[in-house]
Amino acid sequence: MTSLSDRHSTFTVERILPGRPTHAWRFWADPALKQAWSGCHPDWTMLEEVHDFHTGGRDFSRMRDTEGAIHSMDMRYLDLLQPQRILYAYTMHLDATPLSASLVTIDLTPKSDATSMVYTEQLTMLAGDTAQRRAGTGDGFDRLVLEMERALAVLQ
Template sequence: MTGDRLFFGAFTVERTYAASPVRVFAAFTDRGIKQRWMGCEEVRAPVIEQLDFRVGGREISRGGGGDGAEHLFEGTYLDIVPDLRFVFAFVMHVGGRKLSASIASVEVLADPGGARLIFNEQGVYFGEDGWAEREEGTVQGMKQLAAWLATQDEAA
């Protein structure tokens, strides 16, 4: 039965942004900022219900998918080096069904053009292989972050 199978995967997405590493890092760690750019093509206007950015802190967000199913993200921060990196574990639910469990890291490094972001995710899908879609969603989210950063005054 397909629903009993586990599918393992991993991917890395790297992007360079014309913004300071501090500003890029804050885009992930400040609830108000993250709420402005977060989401992907499949999940519109997610609401960040909780973002407690500290080791052991939790993040919870919900959004509606194009298919009408609710997408629920529940994560816990495992490691944080301010303005440099963080590691988190999370579970995704779609339509009330547990879809995947992952561990991910975000590194924000100084770059001559501003900041280089390295996002790495690895984990397991329950019952279906969805890594290609997860990577596509992450790439879309990084594009949305770039668009939001481009509207911001670096001096602000």
């Protein structure tokens, strides 16, 4: 059980992404590129997936883990300002149990030939571990950097 003091938190993850903000933007907008870095459980079975990247759009996934539990993530895009800002809210569930609700802002700013990405999440944890969520988010962005580097290498 998450204690009251750990239930609400705000955390920020910063990365320097290779390429300009328009290159970074593609890794959220294109379903195949997004899956390449955000898919963190290759041994799980995808049961349902929606990717609708526009203001008012929805991303949704429902997966079965190796033990048979169902994990779902439901995201609504609140505001997209290409290629500068992504604002969304999302919830996560384990089977029928709500785990968390979050509001996320991603700011993409040019920095020489790269992009400064600042990800800020306002998190309400209903069950589970905030430290694990923070670590998993950072791991995902490490995969994003690698996928963006690979894509630039192919273009050169």
